[in-house]
Amino acid sequence: MGHDEHGNTHEHDQDHSHPHEHEVEEALEEALEIDTQSQIFLEMRRQNLELLRIATEVAGYTGEHGPLKSGDLRSALRNIWDVFSEFYTWVDPEEDEEDDEDEEEEEE
Numbered sequence: 001m002g003h004d005e006h007g008n009t010h011e012h013d014q015d016h017s018h019p020h021e022h023e024v025e026e027a028l029e030e031a032l033e034i035d036t037q038s039q040i041f042l043e044m045r046r047q048n049l050e051l052l053r054i055a056t057e058v059a060g061y062t063g064e065h066g067p068l069k070s071g072d073l074r075s076a077l078r079n080i081w082d083v084f085s086e087f088y089t090w091v092d093p094e095e096d097e098e099d100d101e102d103e104e105e106e107e108e
Contacts, residue, residue, distance in 0.1 A: 051091065055084035 056062055059079040068076055 047091070048088075051087050052080070052084055055087055056080050059083045 059076070059082075061068075061076055061080060
């Protein structure tokens with residue numbers, strides 16, 4: 001490396017990066033990752049709500065259906081949940097496989 005007239009060592013410009021530049025890049029990457037994860041989470045929730053709406057329709061609890069009596073609520077929720085769960089296994093079969101593994105471990 002050469003020395004200038006003041007005795008300073010010259011290095012390639014590529015070697016001179018601002019000390020905070022790397023930290024800024026890492027912070028931006030982390031923010032993008034969090035934003036991406038948030039978007040995925042929100043999209044999954046939106047899909048789950050849509051699936052729940054469809055399950056409610058299939059179970060027969062929309063449209064002209066009158067208000068539920070207090071004794072019918074648990075049955076209606078169970079029916080909706082059963083339809084939702086079945087649909088969900090179609091949408092995310094891996095989730096069903098994990099549930100099966102959990103159930104097998106509990107039985108042992």
